[in-house]
Amino acid sequence: MKHGQGTLYYPDGSKFEGTWVKDVREGHGVYAYPNGDMYEGEWLNHMRYPRMLTHAHTLFTLTVKSHDHFSSCCGNKFVKTPIVRRQTVMVDARPQQPLFAFGVIADIQYADIDDGYNFQRTNRRYYRSSIELLRNALDSWSKAAVRPGFILQLGDLIDGHNKLLAASDRAVDAVLKELCSVDAHHVWGNHEFYNFSRDWLLRSKLNSTPQGSQKEVGSNVYAYHFSPYPGFTFIVLDAYDVALLGREESSPGYREALTLLRRFNKNDNLNCPPGVGLLQRFVMFNGGFSKKQLSWLDSVLTSTDERHEKVTIACHLPVHPNSTDPLCLLWNFDEVLAVIRSHSSVVCFMAGHDHDGGYYFDEDTGIHHVTFEGVIETPPDSNAFAIVSVYEDRMELKGSGRVADRVFFFPQSCRS
Numbered sequence: 001m002k003h004g005q006g007t008l009y010y011p012d013g014s015k016f017e018g019t020w021v022k023d024v025r026e027g028h029g030v031y032a033y034p035n036g037d038m039y040e041g042e043w044l045n046h047m048r049y050p051r052m053l054t055h056a057h058t059l060f061t062l063t064v065k066s067h068d069h070f071s072s073c074c075g076n077k078f079v080k081t082p083i084v085r086r087q088t089v090m091v092d093a094r095p096q097q098p099l100f101a102f103g104v105i106a107d108i109q110y111a112d113i114d115d116g117y118n119f120q121r122t123n124r125r126y127y128r129s130s131i132e133l134l135r136n137a138l139d140s141w142s143k144a145a146v147r148p149g150f151i152l153q154l155g156d157l158i159d160g161h162n163k164l165l166a167a168s169d170r171a172v173d174a175v176l177k178e179l180c181s182v183d184a185h186h187v188w189g190n191h192e193f194y195n196f197s198r199d200w201l202l203r204s205k206l207n208s209t210p211q212g213s214q215k216e217v218g219s220n221v222y223a224y225h226f227s228p229y230p231g232f233t234f235i236v237l238d239a240y241d242v243a244l245l246g247r248e249e250s251s252p253g254y255r256e257a258l259t260l261l262r263r264f265n266k267n268d269n270l271n272c273p274p275g276v277g278l279l280q281r282f283v284m285f286n287g288g289f290s291k292k293q294l295s296w297l298d299s300v301l302t303s304t305d306e307r308h309e310k311v312t313i314a315c316h317l318p319v320h321p322n323s324t325d326p327l328c329l330l331w332n333f334d335e336v337l338a339v340i341r342s343h344s345s346v347v348c349f350m351a352g353h354d355h356d357g358g359y360y361f362d363e364d365t366g367i368h369h370v371t372f373e374g375v376i377e378t379p380p381d382s383n384a385f386a387i388v389s390v391y392e393d394r395m396e397l398k399g400s401g402r403v404a405d406r407v408f409f410f411p412q413s414c415r416s
């Protein structure tokens with residue numbers, strides 16, 4: 001057990017040098033990240049306390065007791081130092097400032113065409129005004145007290161109708177022009193593949209993979225992770241890794257997808273859902289993850305667990321059956337749920353695709369599954385976007401228009 005003063009070297013190259021209480025970072029310490037960033041300050045329950053104050057009336061105190069010494073180590077790098085001390089940590093009791101904030105928006109599906117309807121003709125689609133709603137979202141984000149450091153764009157940026165009108169390039173340029181003032185992380189949805197080939201997308205501005213992590217999962221899978229703030233990781237997943245959309249008919253991914261789809265869907269039109277319940281997900285406009293991507297996700301989460309980070313996953317397709325209409329569920333949702341359930345660091349799974357939105361809190365794991373309402377089915381006098389303010393212990397999602405406000409407290413498992 002790590003207890004007292006010592007240094008822990010993490011497998012990814014980061015290190016924490018400071019005080020431990022029963023395997024938990026508590027008291028004073030320095031965390032050095034592999035990229036050279038460092039944080040020196042107070043720690044409590046594994047988390048940083050950057051809001052140390054000097055104004056007595058705003059403080060309450062927490063007493064951290066340290067005693068004994070280290071008796072185990074990671075590798076052979078621990079310094080075994082006997083230590084007995086009591087430390088008082090002062091914590092700000094005033095309303096807190098978020099550590100950082102980010103914006104979220106889903107299914108803009110812009111096209112310069114008149115309004116239409118979804119396939120079932122139950123919901124109106126506002127193709128032309130969706131770009132106006134994006135402008136309103138950008139305006140709101142730019143005026144936020146803590147401006148979003150980045151935007152999660154959850155896929156289906158432009159609508160498939162553009163392809164039929166030979167307007168794909170024009171439409172995507174128009175929307176990306178609006179987004180040029182922000183750092184957008186783009187997720188790919190089915191409408192990306194109606195408009196563009198996977199090769200084109202990988203070479204385009206819709207590939208927001210940060211430099212350096214390009215080849216992590218393999219050149220043909222669009223998945224990456226980034227850390228906008230120490231202790232927080234975001235993972236972008238490729239929901240059309242195993243799919244008919246965007247894969248060459250001769251490719252293994254296409255053949256694997258066709259075999260899977262044909263097993264469950266006997267309809268001539270593979271976009272027509274088979275059966276009822278969860279079987280409905282086996283349609284051509286959905287997709288799934290390859291073993292390769294799942295194993296990459298597993299390895300990223302092993303690393304974030306070890307660092308006691310909080311992870312948010314962004315993906316076009318929802319993966320929890322209680323957070324979406326089953327028609328919109330990822331094909332192998334059960335396999336990805338098994339992976340994220342086997343780790344402690346995931347706090348939130350954000351998706352789009354189901355324009356009606358959805359939400360489910362998985363009590364077993366403490367993971368919040370949020371499916372964002374689609375801009376495309378949002379009337380021009382409303383909107384569908386969010387700003388998420390991130391604190392040490394929670395994320396506060398402030399929704400606009402059809403998106404509801406929510407608070408996601410981080411599960412104890414990623415705090416200890």
Ligand SMILES: Nc1ccn([C@@H]2O[C@H](COP(=O)(O)OP(=O)(O)OC[C@H](O)CO)[C@@H](O)[C@H]2O)c(=O)n1
Nearest residue numbers: 118119190191269271272273285328353354355356
């Ligand atoms: N029963 C159905 C449903 C759809 N199709 C065809 O499938 C393609 C994709 O449908 P679409 O509604 O455009 O996909 P979105 O990603 O915009 O929306 C997903 C969810 O439905 C939103 O709630 C399209 O070509 C449809 O015509 C079908 O054949 N049979």
